Amino acid sequence: MNHLRQLLLEAHREYQNYVATGIMTPRVFALQFLDGHHYVEDNNVVDKNMHRKALGAISILLLERDDLVKRFFSRPSWESSDIDKMIVLVYTESHGGKEQDTGTFNSLSVNQTRKQKLSCAIRVEDMPLLADCVNDAGLFQKEVTAQEMNDLMNDTLTIPLVSANLMGIAYFFDCLSAMNLISRCWQTVLERNGSILLQGKNKPQSRTNYSSALNRAKGVFSFYGKKDIDICLKHIRDKYAL
Secondary structure: OHHHHHHHHHHHHHHHHHOOOOOOOHHHHHHHHHHHOOOOOOOOHHHHHHHHHHHHHHHHHHHHOHHHHHHHHOOOOOOHHHHHHHHHHHHHOOOOOOOOOHHHOOOOOHHHHHOOOOOOOOOHHHHHHHHHHHHHOOOEOOOOOHHHHHHHHOOOOOOOEEEOOHHHHHHHHHHHHHOOOOOOOHHHHHHHHOOEEOOOOOOEOOHHHHHHHHHHHHOOOOOOOHHHHHHHHHHHHHHHOO
16 A cells, blocks of 8 residues: 555645646646556566556556546645545545545445446547457457447447457557556456457456466567567557657
8 A cells, every 4th residue: 555655645646746737737747657557667566566556556546546537636735634535535436426435445336336437538539449350350359340440349248249359458558558648547448348258158358368368468579460460559658649
């Protein structure tokens, strides 16, 4: 929890310097802050994991909980109790919902968890490019249209897609997450939305499956579809770079 508190304090300080003074919009500040804290100089695996977990919570706060950002970050200074309360609300309160008692800190309702979104920042004009990318990389069993790609990225897909190249899917979404173009919680969001199904089964891919596939993708020099994904996402990165 110390990693999270430290990041919150640093985010609050920078928010006061850049957003409160009108130098940056809240959205630009959020993307800049997350991008600037993606890596940590530490050889300790445990600390690295704690940093990544804390950064994930900060990502949810800055990109999905603008209500809490306005409520707490607009204050010139924080008390320790303010930080504790904000951490509880990030984990237990749905957007626009009523505060819960801190005793429910360890339990999330089904309705709350379903409200998590990919928070895709890619514009609709670029969905044909993404559709071509996933089709060229053979990520799904069927050809994906630009409309289906848009629905997938914006949590409105009504008919799930069936995976054909899970390593490629995991790599594709992880790259977008690293560019701060989708939520860092993409694995959980896709699982809960049921957007992508297992081959031969009417069952959503699990977060564990995505994580395992991503680890395999990172552990090899190349795999089917990687070149197509890299070419497409280089264009996206150049276009959306701040």
